[in-house]
Amino acid sequence: MPLVSTDENPLIPYQHAMPKDALPEIVVPDAVPMDERIWVPQTDSVSFRPLCLNVSQGYWMNMLRVRKSGVLSRHRHPNAVHGLVIKGRWHYLEHDWVAEEGSYVFEPPGETHTLVVPEDVDEMITYFQVNGVMYYVDPDGNHLGYEDVFTKIDMCRKHYEEVGLGADYTDQFIR
Ligand SMILES: [Fe+2]
DSSP states (O other): OOSSOSSSOTTSOOOSOOOTTOOOOOOOTTSSOSSGGGSEESSSSEEEEEEEEETTTTEEEEEEEEESSOEEEEEEOSSOEEEEEEESOEEETTOSOEEOTTOEEEEOTTOEEEEEOOTTOSEEEEEEEEESOEEEEOTTOOEEEEEOHHHHHHHHHHHHHHTTSOGGGGGGGBO
16 A cells, blocks of 8 residues: 555645744855845854744754864863854864865764864855754863853844844844
C-alpha cells in the first residue's frame, strides 16, 4: 500500500485551519542582511543577526558574524548547539578541526570552547542554533557572565532603537 494516495491531486492544499494555538511562522528573506543596521554588535569584531528568538523553549537562531581575527570569548554550553558555516572559516582553541564554509557542526552539551577566526579570513558568518545559555568562563571554568534568549532580546531592542529601526523591530523574531 503506497504511503501517499495516488488517486488525489497532490496540489490541493490542506483544507483546514492551522491549530488555533499555533504561533505565526517567520520568513526572513535576507537572512544575511545587506543593511548594516540589522547586525547587532557584541564587540568590535563580533555581531549577530536574529532570526528566531524563542522565548517559549529558550533558544535562539542567529547569524553570527566575526570579522578580521575576531575572538568569541570562552564559554560553556549546557545544551546542544547546531551550526552551519555560511562564509569564511573558524576553529575552536579546544579542538583540532576547522569549520570550513559549508560545514555543519554539532556541539554537544558540556562543550566549553573559544571561537577564533584565523588572520587570513576577513569575515566569517555562521548560522547557529544556541539552546539555553552561553555561560562565559575563565580558563578554569569560573563563571564570568552569561547570555540567553532574553539578554539577546534586550541587546536587539537597545541596538534597533539606537539605529532608528525602533526597539519593536525585534518583535518579529520572537516566538
Ligand atoms: Fe559556543
